[in-house]
Amino acid sequence: MEELMDNELINTSAIETIDSREVAEMVDMEHKNLLSKIRKYVEILDGSKLSSPQFFVPSTYVNNQNKEQPCYLLTKKGCEMVANKLTGEKGVIFTAKYVNRFAEMEQKIKLPKTDREILFLSVKVQEQTAQRVDVLEEKVSDLEKSTTIDSSQQYTLERIAKTTVISALGGIDSRAYQLMSRKIFSNIWRDYKKYFKLGSYRDTLKTDYENAKNYLESWSPEVNTSLKIKEYNSQLSMVLD
Structure with missing residues (x-):
């Protein structure tokens, strides 16, 4: 089983996803075999004019030999599709695992829903941006203070x-x-x-x-x-x- 370099859920364009390597561990399957299945799902979805990235987002990772390798980021829909293809105890356990993982993500990244929440998030982002600008200006100032004449x-x-x-x-x-x-x-x-x-x-x-x-x-x-x-x-x- 391939070793994950990062077991955390990945947030891509504000969509919660799970790395296919982690999914492979959850379902006790070789990652290459899971990739083969996902590619077939993607082919079918795209052939039916359905948006496969809503289920499986193409991605890459760097392995222990410092080589770039393919993987997918599975959305909740993608995990559901994989779960539906599993039978018996394995399917039940995987469903429980991915449901818990997405629940964890929702707790960490809670998207705003009401106008009040959106406004609050906007103000918070502006404050964080202002703080980053202040830090950047401070670094530039420090650089100027240490730069000698030409x-x-x-x-x-x-x-x-x-x-x-x-x-x-x-x-x-x-x-x-x-x-x-x-x-x-x-x-x-x-x-x-x-x-x-x-x-x-x-x-x-x-x-x-x-x-x-x-x-x-x-x-x-x-x-x-x-x-x-x-x-x-x-x-x-x-x-x-």
Whole structure:
């Protein structure tokens, strides 16, 4: 007898069904033999222009060898048809089993009947949908908070930092730039990483990108370094004079 991977009743398009593998266990029959009988029933029903899916819904499952195999989902009508073909004790026992199983399903999935029940279910579905949307938005927000800037944004920060440093040194042709540019570039990125608590400016979060640009635009060397810059540039002025 084939082993069921899931013994629960399956709900397909709001119609309660039982997997043919479970039915085969109920009637103590090989699943392949039950499939053969069901296929004959389906052929007869379709040939008589009756809707076979109202009785037997084609489906598949994956066996222990990870291969897809055919099966059917039997509605209550389908179970009744199978039961009618059984005689004696076996038919009585199967009828009792499938009736109990469908009763269990009806308790688990009770379809609304009155307008009040339908309205209640609609409100409940809307609430569940809203909760799922909230969870999804929260996940998206968390993702944004953990996403770092892209290469284009990295380049923009580099360009802003370069402009700020050149300005602080008095221009690219200044004496201070010639003597101190390497140190000042090191200082601006040191202060930047310390302020944003990063190992590298490339690790800047997208959510901090605007703040990062403002920081680099407004950055200036510390007092002692600023005095040194003025000193070097004033020496150059004296030489030119």
